[in-house]
Amino acid sequence: MDERLKRQLDFALEIDKEKNILRQTHLSEHGRRENDAEHAWHMAIMAYLFREHSNESVDIAKVMLMCLIHDIVEIDAGDTYAYDTEGLKTQKAREDAAKERIFSILPEDQKQELISLFDEFEAFETAESKFAHAMDNLQPLMLNNSNGGNDWKEHGVYAEQVYGRQRKTSLGSEKIFEVVDQIIQENIKKGTIKE
Numbered sequence: 001m002d003e004r005l006k007r008q009l010d011f012a013l014e015i016d017k018e019k020n021i022l023r024q025t026h027l028s029e030h031g032r033r034e035n036d037a038e039h040a041w042h043m044a045i046m047a048y049l050f051r052e053h054s055n056e057s058v059d060i061a062k063v064m065l066m067c068l069i070h071d072i073v074e075i076d077a078g079d080t081y082a083y084d085t086e087g088l089k090t091q092k093a094r095e096d097a098a099k100e101r102i103f104s105i106l107p108e109d110q111k112q113e114l115i116s117l118f119d120e121f122e123a124f125e126t127a128e129s130k131f132a133h134a135m136d137n138l139q140p141l142m143l144n145n146s147n148g149g150n151d152w153k154e155h156g157v158y159a160e161q162v163y164g165r166q167r168k169t170s171l172g173s174e175k176i177f178e179v180v181d182q183i184i185q186e187n188i189k190k191g192t193i194k195e
Contacts, residue, residue: 004107011105017075024081024155028146036071036079043067043135050135053175056127066121066132069114073098082140083161124168134172137165138180145183149192158194159184 021036044067051060071079076098080087099118103111121129141162144151152162162184170177187193 007105007107008110011102011110014102014105015072015075018072021071021074021079023079023140024151025140025143026147026151028143030147030150034140034143036074039139040068040071043070043132043139046139047132047135050173050176051131053173054127054131054134055171055173056131058128058131062117063128063132063135066117066128067135069118070121070132070136072102073118075102081155082165083155083157124171127172130168130172132172134169134176137169138176141166141180141183145187149187149190152187153192156194159188162193 018037018040019035022033023036023039025034025039026032027034027038044064047063047067048060051058051063073095074080077091077094080091080094099115103115103118105111106114120126121132124130124133140151151157166177166180166184169180184193188195
């Protein structure tokens, strides 16, 4: 078999493991816990649908690919809950090691391409990365809201924590942040997010 194709096939099989990484977010309407692959797929579709609401014009194919690859590193690093202050301290180191191992399965040019895209997402500087992050923030918030805010309630999450994460959404889409703010305010009133 051609070596390049073999490495691409090996990578394709390796990333199937993303389906085994469970997140804290539950599927809509009180479903089971979501996995990373479902999260990434949902984000990518949302990015395409909501692209007109981006603050800036974006290369939507690039945004969608960012969405699809941004959590591949969690195959090794594990999912770090957004409000886990201890886990967040080691997240970058764990994800950097995972990034190197997993993307090194690919041929060198594709490894560099995906690492560059992953790093661009993490740097949060381009219009594409800001919009992709808006989707990464909106998607679990939307699911959690559909479940009556139970994930926030279960973890005892405070409004300042949710806003701390969600304020960045406005950098990718002010219009989407208006919806996010409304959802947060409704959940504060219901008591599912602590004041």
